[in-house]
Amino acid sequence: MAKATIDDVAALAGVSMKTVSRVVNKEPNVRGSTRDKVQAAIDELDYRPSQSARSLAANRSYVLGLLYDNPSASYVIDVQDGALTTCRRSGYDLLIHPCKRDAAELLAEVLGLVRQGRVDGLILTPPLSDMAELVQALVNADIPFVRLSPTEHKEACPYVQTNDQEAAYDMTCRLIELGHQHIGFIIGHPDHRAVTQRYAGYVAALKENDLTLDKSLVVQGYNSFDSGRDCARQLLSLSERPSAIFASNDDMAAGVIIEAHHRGIVMPAELSVAGFDDTPVAHQIYPSLTTVRQPIAEMAAKAVELLLKQLKGKSVQMPAAIMSCRILERESTGKVKP
């Protein structure tokens, strides 16, 4: 049996092609009995609408593109899962498109994706969310897109973010509450503005608690485990060693923990460590890592929702959403040694 087309269904149901189309697309203005008749024909023939014919005629692909540049594996997976949840409910598919933010062809590549009609819209994750050039190009080309955790140009285009700066503030306050006065901080990769901004929360918390900001306790990391370990080497070699270290992400915090182990430093008795992101390593490490969980999947699901709204032309008034982080206290933090 060759695969059935819309004409076959129409013939079998004794209606026009257009009526079948209406039933398939759940459009209104079809009598119940007609709908049933058509549905029966669809079932009998096991009819599946051709995606490409639909796309060509309707001039949309029913596919969304997910753009990312090398965030952590667990982040990408969570984003994909969340995005797919909403996509599937709406009959959309998800095309993944990892890319290099410094590639010369990046812009052409991304614009091509849309102009070729491969995708109807885009989701941007950090650090791409903050590539002004890319954002501007998308706006100029009138391409629908939503950004996750952007830090800039928020007035211009829809986005979804968390209150993670506030969470960094809270985490720092918690460490202070535990008696820590010398708290080391590891800043994130300069290109990942969403991550580096966590530093502001740390600074604000120190200020709020009348602690001086000691620049020798603040070091620049690059989001990787190895860079975290390098930073730990610096911090743990100081004559006056910090009693706690707060890293801007879990991978770097894991680097701190490993370096501390190698120096025979007992955690949390002699050193408290906190991270950010709640990646898998956070609970697979010893001691398990106190960290902050962002609702990544939910954010991505929300982003897709906003994007689909845009595609339907229902341009939302303030197309943005802010979601909440949660601090998870585990074994790696504790009261400062008296």
Added chain:
Amino acid sequence: MAKATIDDVAALAGVSMKTVSRVVNKEPNVRGSTRDKVQAAIDELDYRPSQSARSLAANRSYVLGLLYDNPSASYVIDVQDGALTTCRRSGYDLLIHPCKRDAAELLAEVLGLVRQGRVDGLILTPPLSDMAELVQALVNADIPFVRLSPTEHKEACPYVQTNDQEAAYDMTCRLIELGHQHIGFIIGHPDHRAVTQRYAGYVAALKENDLTLDKSLVVQGYNSFDSGRDCARQLLSLSERPSAIFASNDDMAAGVIIEAHHRGIVMPAELSVAGFDDTPVAHQIYPSLTTVRQPIAEMAAKAVELLLKQLKGKSVQMPAAIMSCRILERESTGKVKP
């Protein structure tokens, strides 16, 4: 400027539509000068072929589907990366399709994906590679697909795998060489046959070295960190504690390491631990984990290559590839205490 079509390009270049099509698709039998003329017109108009028109006319989507059911995040990311490498070289896109292997609609869903023309072929990862029902349905429906690390029906359809059973054998031999006589083993999730089969390597190595297989040293895990920790509780509570534990994957091995830490067991002095997969946690943990690395991305790239060959009708004789694992010795294993 409205977007250019193939007719616009043909008109500007002063050739027929078909010639433009030939240039775009890099078909042979076009004179160099003609090709240049057409290319110039394409550049001038910034012409991008419509994906949906191509798909409809050619009856192929130029998209491949990646099916998976909940393997680890790092595994999925590696597979995606590898698959995309080959896809992009060939002008294909990748659609991701996570699914539940016990979902009633799984088959209909997957078949629908192909029958709707959303994808031209599929890549299956474990444990889906070993779902006989799914594999059979794909074969019956004459859908092109390639499996990663299948353990069954290998005569029937193309696949890519590694010599991981051999690697498990080698790893066990290495532990024995280090003086270990009592080696605990944690079996993988029963549904993941590719993982459970590593047990065979362990058994073979014991036999080869004239060690008796002590069933109390073999416990059933479920691939997760938590299950690994549970298994470790069992093994480390034995009156005659193993001096080494080999887990069928890294997540479970991480569970062993954490449980050992909590019991004050020093590694590797008092306990050696080995894992499998070289996931990120393997080097983010203390002590860093001795494990086996499979070339996941390369396997996926190869799988796509085989799939594309199938799509081009060049049915390869024995469409299968076997790739090599590598043992990585890190800090978690050492000589047995005298």
Added chain:
DNA sequence: TTGAAAGCGCTAACAT
């Protein structure tokens, strides 16, 4: 509430 006709922009098959 339903239908008829006209493409969407390409590729395939067959000329030339």
Added chain:
DNA sequence: ATGTTAGCGCTTTCAA
């Protein structure tokens, strides 16, 4: 080496 002719299977007008 290049061109001509037909569709691919839908959605979108517009009409009834």
